[in-house]
Amino acid sequence: MGVTTDGTVVEDLYSVHRTGASTGKVVAAARAWLASLTEAQRQAVTFPVSTTDYTQDQWRLWTNVDGDRDAGLSLADMTEAQRVRALAILKAGMSVRGVENADKMRHLNLYGGQLVDLTDQFNDELYWLTIMGTPSATEPWGWQFEGHHLVINYFVLGDQVVMTPTFMGSEPRVADYGIDSEYEGTKSFEEELAxxxxxxxxxxxxxxxxxxxxxxxxxxxxxxxxxxxxxxxPYEGISASALNRRQLAKLWRIVELFVGNVDEPHARVRMAEIKKHTHETHFSWHGPTDDDAPMYYRVHSPVVLIELDCQDLGPIGKAAGWAAGSNQRHIHSVIRTPNGNDYGKDLLALHLALDH
Structure with a gap:
């Protein structure tokens, strides 16, 4: 069903159609990575694009917490050539800024591990890549990149793309603790917070x-x-219908920052879809409004849900001995496609009904 406001799915929100935004590069990149793997590795990383048994649906088994995965292949277990090709899939499917954001999540994860001397648990290589279906220009398929504070689900059907759920987070948010690290000075979520x-x-x-x-x-x-x-x-907060033009532009800026992690042509397509539901879009805020205060915000409509949350201490903060209620040192965020189209589920169902 996906995220709903009351348990009932809003119908006819999505359709199988041409977008004019090519997926050729991401198809080619996924094929190249699979070709670089051994047969045993290929078997470990490939899963059905769809299954009726949700307990075995690899799409939905993602988690953002640290720990062992039992599916896919981690960057740590790849050869250097395989790692280059794996990360090329992200570069082919995401915008420049999106790749930079993904890199920041991994680099800050390593930085946090360095900060508390737990790099065996928190580093930039414990991220797993899996392929759903077979990379194709016509048939549905996708990929999932998953690890601590970074999860990307990327469904492809023809030239349509659904890159949700995508989770990004970091602890610390800013690498400013003066340790000997190549990532000292890295900052995350600056624009999203602003x-x-x-x-x-x-x-x-x-x-x-x-x-x-x-x-x-x-x-x-x-x-x-x-x-x-x-x-x-349920929807909460202020409706976009109550905003003036200047305020609405600032609301769309928030949405663009999250949607814009996908490659630019598909981001433009997605923003156009979202703006069709302007008057059903809501914004809510929890918490204080001081610049460095812990807070939460949400943008929610029938076709997009964005959440950003300042967390309390995570495992790195606890190991570092930070005081509880640590402002904006630890952040989680997620973007979803409500009413059944996360993981491209609705598009996949329509494709199977219309083309098979």
Whole structure:
């Protein structure tokens, strides 16, 4: 079903059609990586693009926490040539900024491991890649890149792409602890945080009262994170229909930052789809509004859900001895496609019904 507002799926939101945005590069990159693997490795990384047994649906078994995976092949277990080809899949399917963001999540994971001397557990190579189906220009397929604080699900059908759920997070958010690391100075979520605050502060006092739906973030976590495929989330906060043009532009800036992790042509297609539902789009904020305060925001419509949450201490923060309530040192975020089209599920169902 996917994320819904009341347990009922809104029908006829998605269709199988041509977008004019090529998927040729990501198909070629996936084929090249598979060709570089041994037969045993190929068997370990390939899964059906669809299964009726949700307990065996590799798409839905992702997690953002650290720990062992039992599927796919990690960057740590690849040869250098295989790693280059694996990461080329991300470069082919994502924007330049999207790849930079993914790299930041991995690099900050290593930095955190260096900070607390746990690099065997937190590093930039414990990320697993799997292929769903067979890379094709016409038939449905996809890939999943999964590890601590970084999960990308990427479904392809012809020239259509669904890159959700995508989870990104970091602890620490900024590498500014003065340790001997090549990633000292790395910063994450700078634009996403700034865009959220800029939108909130563009609201009038009356609008802000509607948008801020909780003054504390103590009970707030991502509602639609791992293992929450069928979360029920009523709309909350302020409707985009109550915004003026300047405020609406700031709201779209938030959405663009998350949607824009996919390659630019597909990001433009996706933004056009989202803007068709402008008057059904809502924004909500939980927590204080000070620049460095722990907070949460959400953008939610029938076709997109974005959550950004300032977490309390994670394993790195606890090992580092940070004080609880550590402001914006630890962040989680997720983007979803509600009403059944995460992992391209609705497009896949339509394809099977219409073309088979």
């Amino acid at each position: 865009a959220g605050f800029a939108f909130l502060r563009s609201l009038s006092a009356g609008q802000r009262k509607v948008a801020i739906t909780a003054v504390s973030t103590s009970d707030r976590d991502l509602t639609a994170g791992a293992y929450s495929d069928n979360a029920v989330m």
